[in-house]
């Protein structure tokens with residue numbers, strides 16, 4: 001990037017082209033007075049209106065207040081804290097004295113996958129901000145990560161607690177200039193025994209009155225409330241309730257099929273007249289990729305939603321699905337949680353999820369807004385054993401039957 005471009009990196013972008021009509025009861029990103037470099041990233045992602053947690057938390061956090069948010073994956077919490085961090089860093093001049101290895105914002109999360117997901121979201125959302133984000137995770141080459149830290153001034157660090165402590169111990173990273181600290185999935189960090197490490201990290205940052213702290217957790221147990229009280233200063237508290245077990249409007253069918261017969265049954269389901277718009281879930285990214293490829297080869301127009309696909313592409317795919325340009329989506333659980341589309345007629349579980357909560361999330365993609373929906377789950381020799389846990393969560397027995405003959409043809 002040339003110097004002249006760097007001084008106005010967004011000179012070629014016309015903000016007026018990103019227009020979103022005001023809508024009763026909804027907050028637009030336009031209403032939040034965000035920096036144009038950030039608005040450009042939001043526009044590129046195709047986000048139009050704030051999700052509920054964003055609409056509730058951003059007016060406070062953008063003013064610099066601390067916040068604790070009860071929210072699960074799929075609510076848009078990642079963008080909520082990333083927008084806060086980016087806008088804050090862009091709005092405050094860090095002064096001319098910047099040193100390597102002194103990040104202005106630190107985001108910690110319990111797992112490598114989550115850290116990588118946050119970093120990927122940051123890359124897209126912050127694509128036009130000029131801010132530098134570095135990812136530090138265990139199980140990957142330390143030296144390579146150190147080289148990144150030493151290559152140029154680091155603005156944001158996204159890390160798992162253990163690897164961040166390694167960097168601090170070896171004096172390869174210093175947290176005394178941190179302006180914003182984000183603790184994501186605090187309850188999982190607690191469950192995984194990371195709290196002593198997180199405490200050390202928090203202690204290495206400026207005092208809580210001198211930094212902004214955002215803490216997110218899917219649950220607010222007493223332990224979490226106590227930690228939040230220690231780490232945050234006069235926080236606003238936002239709670240987004242998890243979705244209900246929405247089984248009343250979903251006709252749940254479980255088909256006992258051999259795993260090698262699943263594709264045939266799926267194709268017959270998708271070709272039936274009643275499957276107007278369908279989301280097919282599989283457990284792993286590679287399964288989603290393979291399935292998508294097989295469906296496409298079978299002439300089904302379908303899109304893919306998984307962590308392997310950039311968010312911008314996912315937003316486009318989701319829009320195509322909403323607008324009816326494609327009628328089938330193949331998704332992983334994580335990507336599928338962001339799908340809030342009314343009028344999905346069918347959900348197919350190509351394999352049963354290992355976490356029963358995911359089953360509830362999956363089938364909750366249909367039967368929305370008072371409409372009725374159908375969920376079809378394949379139970380095969382390798383995953384039928386997962387059914388009892390799902391039934392326990394639902395509090396009901398699921399009737400397992402052989403697929404009707406027309407689906408076996």
Ligand code: AMP
Pocket residue numbers: 046047048049050051054072073074075076077078079311335337338
């Ligand atoms: P998260 O809860 O952070 O895992 O986000 C769930 C999904 O929703 C992700 O795919 C986000 O990119 C997407 N998302 C977040 N905020 C918005 C928004 N305001 N509009 C549309 N999609 C969003």
